[in-house]
Amino acid sequence: MKFQTQYGEIEITVNAIRKLVYLAVLETYGPISIGSDNWFNRWFSSDEGKIRVEEDExxxxxxxxxxxVxxxxxxTExxxxxxxNVVHxxxxxxxxENAEVDVHIIGVR
Structure with a gap:
């Protein structure tokens, strides 16, 4: 994701956005377990344990x-x-300003 400022161009990587989303979810009351971005989860977990961020052209x-949860x-709340919280x-x-956020509840603990 790139945007122009008066001083130059700023690029935010998808990995940085994923970490920001991860921290926003941690601040919210209710979730117990979410996917993290470490190497262990990347190799050994299923898609259900992750935060996926995709950017189109x-x-x-x-x-x-x-x-x-x-x-x-x-x-639902x-x-x-x-x-x-993530959008904010x-x-x-x-x-x-242009993010579509989908929350999937995969379990209750």
Missing amino acids: YGHLKIDIFVE EYGTKV VGKNIEE KLKAFANC
């Missing part, structure tokens, strides 16, 4: 977040809160 982001929480953090920290 127009600079639009599609983000898929797979989480397990805490038992007793309202699942947790998903909505995760989505809102992307706008505030990465100047990203």
Whole structure:
């Protein structure tokens, strides 16, 4: 993702966006387990344990977040809160206005 400022061009990599999304999900109440970006999970986990970030040629982001939530929480509210928090953090920290965030609840613990 690139954008121009008065001082020059700024490029934010997909990996940096993924880490920002990861931190935004950690700040939200309700999720217990989410995919991380370390080498162990990259080699030994399934797609359900990850945060996927894809960028198209127009600079639009599609983000898929797979989480397990805490038992007793309202699942729809947790998903909505995760989505809102991620969108807010992307706008505030990465100047990203065009992100589609999908939260997938894969389990309850």
